[in-house]
Amino acid sequence: MQELLKAEKLNKYFHGPDTVQVLYDISLSICESEFVAIMGKSGCGKSTLLYLLSTLDTEYEGTIDINGTRVTGLNENAMARFRNEYIGFVFQFHYLLPEFTAIENVMLPALKLGNFDHEAVEKNALEKLRRMDMHQHAYKLSGKLSGGQQQRVAIARALINDPTIIMADEPTGNLDSVNTDVVFNIFSQLVQEGNTIITVTHDHDFARKGNRIIEMADGRIKT
Template sequence: MQQEVLKAEKLNKYFYEPATTQVLYDISLSIGEGEFVSIMGKSGCGKSTLLYLLSTLDTSYEGTVDITGVRVTGLNENDLAGFRNEHIGFVFQFHYLLPEFTVLENVMLPALKLGKLNREAIEQHAMDRLRQMDMHEHAKKLSGKLSGGQQQRVAIARALINNPRIIMADEPTGNLDSANTAIVFSIFNQLVQEGNTIIAVTHDHDFARKSTRILQMADGRLTL
């Protein structure tokens, strides 16, 4: 039986400026270990807003979110930051690498912040992750010198450095050409085979069709 790694119940979300507007309506879902879930829908339907709630980056909502058996709803910011760093890896449409740092240094940063390993062990683990992305030969380069596809692969390596249970991805292939999109999907698929759980917001129908489950959204509600 597939172990549940994320559960959300009756999530409602409001924006209050310039006027009170409800953007998510009674969303409940359960995601199991090793699932690759794509969230799809038209622009403005609430899919990225939902991802931010599920990832604990947005804490202003009604309802509850449990991740790896922990009720994260209601935790203070310090506890949430620590939980995110240990259990969730993030991949965004924009890679958010620090251009003045090397590829290796960028990948090491979340592990240095977590502080569970010494620097030598973190560096070795970071190199292992870069090797997994076929980016190890670029480890000493400044990240700003890489192509867009290469930078996204480095961002994935950074997301994996703390061995998270869940990878949250917001339009991870939105800025990539078809060749690099295929590379990113291949990486994600391999991660799922290794037991990772991936939740990805995407507009790419081809990408979504290859995931294990699609959640369709419209007007702030799950429709499928």
């Protein structure tokens, strides 16, 4: 499989009254169509690492290359466009706008990217919701949906720009077992279609169903 993401010697510090190092010389590579779970105890640095890999946090030492592009050092506008085009995000908390309908929430990243007109974006958003079996709720306010339904809308939103990589931070953390299985089945289908998924999770059963587990402890990858 072809390498899609490569990180070399990542070090991360939090600066407050005291400077604290939270990641130590993290190096890893992830290939196309992998389903990778990052695991470890709370505070081990796994979510911090995900935020670096996803380009949401750019304050670090080391380098990250994604899809052949050195994203480390890109200016803010170039980084934002790269992120919006190549990376989809799913979080533990769905971060939907409750005053917007489900389809309006899904459309937002595509409208921001600006590659297609409103009609084409709406058609694509409806198709993404159909994949999540949420098309019948497309024009409901997202605040009126259940937690599991909201997370499926959030996944549809992550897919709207057809990203190469989906980054997920505890995507099933607030879901029951039934909806956890739904999310896993969606992710598995995406991997079969060529997507790459990197997820932080505490759920061992969820992680074991993927291709690879990266375990972390005290800001380092366990060997």
